[in-house]
Amino acid sequence: MKYLILIVFxxxxxxxxxxxxxxxxxxxxxxxxxxxxxxxxxxxxxxxTGKKKxxxxxxxxxxxxxxxxxxxxxxxxxxxxxxHIQMTYLPERNAAISLNLLxxxxxxxxxxxxxxxxxxxxxxxxxxxxxxxxDTEGRLIKCKDCLQPLGNHDWCVYYLYxxxxxxxxxxxxxxxxPANSPIAEKVLILTDTLIYNNEKIKLSRxxxxxxxxxxxxxxxxxxxxxxxxxxxxxSQTAIYNEPRSYIKSYKYRGDRTLKYxxxxxxxxxxxxxTIKNWYNKAGEKTKSKTYDATGKLVKWMxxxxx
Numbered sequence: 540m541k542y543l544i545l546i547v548f549x550x551x552x553x554x555x556x557x558x559x560x561x562x563x564x565x566x567x568x569x570x571x572x573x574x575x576x577x578x579x580x581x582x583x584x585x586x587x588t589g590k591k592k593x594x595x596x597x598x599x600x601x602x603x604x605x606x607x608x609x610x611x612x613x614x615x616x617x618x619x620x621x622x623h624i625q626m627t628y629l630p631e632r633n634a635a636i637s638l639n640l641l642x643x644x645x646x647x648x649x650x651x652x653x654x655x656x657x658x659x660x661x662x663x664x665x666x667x668x669x670x671x672x673x674d675t676e677g678r679l680i681k682c683k684d685c686l687q688p689l690g691n692h693d694w695c696v697y698y699l700y701x702x703x704x705x706x707x708x709x710x711x712x713x714x715x716x717p718a719n720s721p722i723a724e725k726v727l728i729l730t731d732t733l734i735y736n737n738e739k740i741k742l743s744r745x746x747x748x749x750x751x752x753x754x755x756x757x758x759x760x761x762x763x764x765x766x767x768x769x770x771x772x773x774s775q776t777a778i779y780n781e782p783r784s785y786i787k788s789y790k791y792r793g794d795r796t797l798k799y800x801x802x803x804x805x806x807x808x809x810x811x812x813t814i815k816n817w818y819n820k821a822g823e824k825t826k827s828k829t830y831d832a833t834g835k836l837v838k839w840m841x842x843x844x845x
Contacts (some may be wrong), residue, residue: 560698561712561731561745569673573610573633573693574648574656576602577821580845587615589828597840610637639774653677661686666718677688678702685718692719697725707740709733741766745773753778753813767791781807796820810834819844 556822580601583678586594595618601609610624623640649657651673660668672681678700685695694717701710710732720725727750734744747756757841758773767789774784783806802814810832817826829838 549793557761559730560700560713561680561694561733563698564679564708564711567679573600574607575654576600576607576842577605577825582748584841585615586839588836589839591616591839591841594839594841614635636734643703651677659686676706683716697722707735707742709734721827746835755779764793767795784810792820794820797822 540795547839560752573688582596582600583598584594585597586592592665596613597615598613599609599611600607600614607626607653609626610622611620612622613619614621620641624637627636627638629635632768633650633651633652637646637648639645643781646659648659650656651752655673655677656669656671657671657673658668666685668683668685670681670683670803671710674680682700683695684697694715697716699710699712699714700708703709710730712727713731714727716722716725729811730748732746732748733742734746735741735744735845741762742760744760745758746754749755750806754776755778756773756775758771760768761770761772763769769789771789772784775782783804784806785802787800789797792798797818799818800816802816804811804813812832813830813834815828816824816831819825823842823844825842825844827838827840827842831837
């Protein structure tokens with residue numbers, strides 16, 4: 540079955556396991572993922588050589604009244620459509636259907652009253668699905684994801700989320716779950732613990748522990764005097780033979796909107812690549828450049844909005 544998995548978690552493979560559950564939570568805190576936007580069209584052009592002259596049209600996404608309408612993805616080699624998704628909304632059922640016009644495969648969304656995604660399933664009765672569970676205050680408390688292990692649908696990932704009395708996320712438990720198995724058979728693989736500053740507002744540290752309670756990853760967050768995040772630094776611990784780490788830095792305009800972000804990746808303290816991202820005043824990414832460990836530009840991306 541050819542089908543574009545629209546829910547794409549933009550994770551770096553570096554910490555895909557260690558931060559998957561937290562990244563899922565973070566992703567859903569923004570606009571309701573890919574289904575909503577403040578623009579009418581998004582166009583992505585990409586060059587895998589880093590040269591603008593080699594750029595090709597990668598994706599065109601359209602929205603109407605803030606809702607996703609169509610999503611077209613093009614093949615780099617041929618320039619032909621690889622996927623052509625068309626959305627149909629069923630407000631009376633709080634549901635939506637995305638149809639791939641190239642092969643008639645479908646995905647179905649079920650939505651809450653406030654338009655949060657409850658579940659997402661590729662084709663009817665398919666094992667490829669994501670189910671989200673929220674509490675009475677609209678906070679994500681559970682997630683069963685049978686799409687993330689792309690290429691291996693013999694198992695799913697399952698997350699449990701906990702909050703403090705201030706409503707802040709404090710814990711994410713990451714589990715493996717064999718496909719088509721009851722939730723009781725889930726196996727804990729990692730726990731993320733989030734620690735906040737004295738005001739209980741700003742996230743200051745995140746620690747990841749394996750089932751043996753060994754720390755696997757530690758992430759720290761720094762803020763400027765205005766309370767804006769300026770640095771995120773994450774590193775694997777000595778339990779890994781070749782520990783990896785990254786540093787993400789953020790720069791803002793005078794009106795506090797994000798202007799620039801840089802991600803530096805390391806393996807055993809040696810450079811493993813850099814990603815540089817630029818944003819418009821609406822907070823939308825407009826340009827991205829990827830460099831390899833030697834500093835050579837290997838990927839260029841331009842994103843425009845209407």
